[in-house]
Amino acid sequence: MAVFLVGGNAEAWCPFGGVEALYTYAREGNLVCSLGVSNFYILGGVLLSVLLLRRAFCGYVCPIGAISEWLQAAARRLRIRPRRVPYGLDRVLALLKYAVLGVILYFTWRAGELVFRGYDPCYALLSRHGEDITFWAYVVSGAILLISLFVKVPFCRWLCPLAAVFTPFSRVGLMRIKRNPDACTDCGACSRVCPMGIRVHTHANVTAARCTACLECVAVCPTRKRGALTWGLPRHLDRRGPLAVTSGPWPQAALIAIMLLCIGAAVAATYTFPLPSFVQTRGTAPATTATLYVNIEGVTCRGSANLLTYFLERDDDLEIPGYLKIEAWPGPGASAVHITYDPSQTTPEAIRNAIKQPYFDLVINQFRVSPFQITEP
Incomplete structure (x- = not known):
């Protein structure tokens, strides 16, 4: 739906x-x-x-x-x-x-x-x-x-x-089909109707892993009103009588x-407990750290989240040596991003500049223009 x-x-x-x-x-x-x-x-x-x-x-x-x-x-x-x-x-x-x-x-x-x-x-x-x-x-x-x-x-x-x-x-699994041999006539109708091919009429308890609890076997049983087949708790837990329905x-x-x-x-x-779907760490965290909470447009999947780490790990004049960890929730629109850093080595403003400003990639020998836009949470 x-x-x-x-x-x-x-x-x-x-x-x-x-x-x-x-x-x-x-x-x-x-x-x-x-x-x-x-x-x-x-x-x-x-x-x-x-x-x-x-x-x-x-x-x-x-x-x-x-x-x-x-x-x-x-x-x-x-x-x-x-x-x-x-x-x-x-x-x-x-x-x-x-x-x-x-x-x-x-x-x-x-x-x-x-x-x-x-x-x-x-x-x-x-x-x-x-x-x-x-x-x-x-x-x-x-x-x-x-x-x-x-x-x-x-x-x-x-x-x-x-x-x-x-x-x-x-x-x-806990719940199961239970067969009462005293009420069962061994007609085999339950086994013939089972979509998973279980031989229901040969078991006192249907504990087969492939049982889908469709209850078709119970529905077709001619003596179900006498309790030949029931569905419910295992017998050793059913201390108050027949709880099966x-x-x-x-x-x-x-x-x-x-x-x-x-x-x-x-x-x-x-x-309620939204875990990040992208986590990457770098280096050893000092005794004191800080976290920058921002929303960033352009972090839509793992690939763009990896691209964001390239900007955080840049080695030009906007390098941020205190960057330690990124946690992101990629998705459409502005995605939540938490960046942990060493406050003795860098600042939130330096991190923002590293994300927004282009940098020259020596590997491909050209400038990378940042596709990211930052908004505060």
Whole structure:
């Protein structure tokens, strides 16, 4: 909704962006362009939801999963019978997502850029055909859509790199489907309807990491009113009796409420505790330091923030030897920048002049005109 109605930046709120940016931020103190610390917060909120609800994020929030489900519904109307993938083959294909995750992270961390963005079907959808989208993004998207007519949520089951990240957290998730063998008739309807290929009717507790808490198994159970299948806390925590809820509107409402609470907390934390997305230090800080707080126009991404450091580290007559650290929040318009310095060696006015005035770059043998304009916070 934010993407299509208000033109929001989807990448800044993508949990997988937090995974992609983690290495670069930890090593260099900056983020890949188009990402922000909001990616870390939303990743944390989503992982919290996974610890509580398993992979409910995949079943209730992911746009690729939603489109796959819509296509399955359309296929039923068109009388296209879904193909059942043998259980053993399904488990082998599920390993592909770990290979996809490894390849993406390796090349992203090595290049310092979102090298697979142009091939990402989710980005192709949410970016409203971004300028760096390639033809192959639509080939991948088309293949996923076509296969979704015949196989339930193929991307989510076998290829999604975020699902690979979720697996260790979802494996120890709190909420689960519980089966009462005394009420269960072993009809297998729950297993046949499961979009993730889980053999629900063979488990007393469904603790599979791939469970998306869609509750379709509960909804289709012919003896659910007798408690054959319920969703809720594990039995050893359910000390006050059967707290698990059934397939009516309350369980879905409870699940969605928990999901929204986790995501809402992540969004609130992003604005309450805004961490800088670009940090660079130089030298050893003395006992006494000072910080200049300014807003600077022209600091829009990691590249322009790096350019700003060139002006701060200049070696001409406007050199500022007391410059120690820069923290920046790159973005459109005037971006907040905090510059820490040694007050015994330089002054705020000297720092401002170093940022605004051109300098002669001996490496390229020409003057660099400053693209930055300073305003006070």
